Amino acid sequence: MTIVDNKKAFHDYFIEERYEAGMVLQGWEVKSIRAGRVQLKEAYVIVRQGEVFLFGSHISPLPTASTHINPDPVRTRKLLLKSDETKKLIGKVERAGYTLVPLNLHYTRGRIKCEIGLAKGKKQHDKRESEKQRDWQREQQSIMKQNRR
DSSP: OEEEEOHHHHHHEEEEEEEEEEEOOOHHHHHHHHTTOEEOTTOEEEEETTEEEEESOEEOOOTTSOTTSOOOTTOOEEEEOOHHHHHHHHHHHHHSOOEEEEEEEEEETTEEEEEEEEEEEOOHHHHHHHHHHHHHHHHHHHHHHHHHO
């Protein structure tokens, strides 16, 4: 079940591979995510010292959050991947010019997971082309719908 999607990632990048990663979260963050108070619009994934981190995602604290902690809405959160996946991603990001982007947050067996994508950036003409393709698909659907009547 999807919590939030990063639609901007599909507009700005060609997604070539997808990986599901666990997240290291604090209790108040889990409650806020379950309440739907999360954004991935400006988030990206960085690699530091052989580990993968989610940077720039915004999780708004609930007003009922605990009083003894100071919630930081945009803190860097560690992503949990298998070591061979991490090595593969690090190699592609450093050598092949790929970038890592968060695609969505979802539940898997009650746990919150982040789907990250290995992506290459789109040029402006690629974005226009994919927009034309999407419009044409929409037009085809409407034509098919009219023909059925």
